[in-house]
Amino acid sequence: MPPSAGTLTRTLPPPPVAFDGPLALFLDMDGVLAALAPTPEAVVAEPRRTAVLEALDRTLGGRMAIISGRTIAEIDRIAGGAARSASGVHGLERRRRDGSLDRAEASPRVADAVAAFRDFAAAHSGVIVEDKGVSAGLHYRQAPEAGTQARALAEGLATDTGLVLQPGHMVLELKTPGADKGRALSAFMAETPFAGALPVMAGDDLTDEAGFSAAEALGGFGVLVGPGRETAARYGLPDVPAVLDWLEAVVEARA
Numbered sequence: 001m002p003p004s005a006g007t008l009t010r011t012l013p014p015p016p017v018a019f020d021g022p023l024a025l026f027l028d029m030d031g032v033l034a035a036l037a038p039t040p041e042a043v044v045a046e047p048r049r050t051a052v053l054e055a056l057d058r059t060l061g062g063r064m065a066i067i068s069g070r071t072i073a074e075i076d077r078i079a080g081g082a083a084r085s086a087s088g089v090h091g092l093e094r095r096r097r098d099g100s101l102d103r104a105e106a107s108p109r110v111a112d113a114v115a116a117f118r119d120f121a122a123a124h125s126g127v128i129v130e131d132k133g134v135s136a137g138l139h140y141r142q143a144p145e146a147g148t149q150a151r152a153l154a155e156g157l158a159t160d161t162g163l164v165l166q167p168g169h170m171v172l173e174l175k176t177p178g179a180d181k182g183r184a185l186s187a188f189m190a191e192t193p194f195a196g197a198l199p200v201m202a203g204d205d206l207t208d209e210a211g212f213s214a215a216e217a218l219g220g221f222g223v224l225v226g227p228g229r230e231t232a233a234r235y236g237l238p239d240v241p242a243v244l245d246w247l248e249a250v251v252e253a254r255a
């Protein structure tokens with residue numbers, strides 16, 4: 001029997017590679033399919049990743065989607081166009097396999113967050129601001145000493161603006177309310193070709209917990225990538241190379 005959700009990741013076994021019946025895979029990008037990098041644009045397309053994703057899409061009959069905090073445009077750039085189904089900005093935009101797109105209307109307060117983040121970045125060398133339209137991101141990977149002040153700023157802005165604070169790996173994001181990765185996964189699972197399959201979500205940080213819980217609620221499970229922590233995931237993998245190895249094994253097992 002698989003371990004129950006909520007156990008420490010470091011006690012979790014690696015996920016299986018063989019499954020009975022149809023399988024649907026939902027994959028985060030940064031920290032799962034691509035190693036974390038100093039800046040968002042430093043992550044680029046890689047032949048192995050693209051080949052793995054293309055093979056998964058064929059093998060699973062299109063039941064593969066990337067669900068990321070990045071925009072769909074960034075997902076396409078890094079995945080080499082291999083993910084026809086994708087959800088970006090933590091569920092605020094979602095592209096179905098047929099190419100149709102749902103995108104939340106941006107809160108007008110996102111512009112206020114972007115402006116405040118830019119003022120902060122101007123005073124802290126190495127801090128990067130990302131304007132995604134429906135959200136604002138503040139990256140401090142290159143300025144870890146600014147982390148405490150960045151968190152205080154983001155928390156204050158969340159209170160003042162009503163935007164949702166989404167912390168990640170050395171990044172703080174303020175996003176338009178109303179969506180998360182779990183809702184995106186559930187929306188895919190209600191549609192062709194995902195409906196009726198066993199959902200598996202692979203992610204690495206707190207933004208992915210909603211996806212793990214949604215997969216669990218629909219009869220599947222989550223796979224947490226990276227260091228151990230309390231999680232709703234049932235299985236664990238140590239790093240990006242291990243994820244790619246596992247995905248290749250899934251393809252081989254279902255060929």
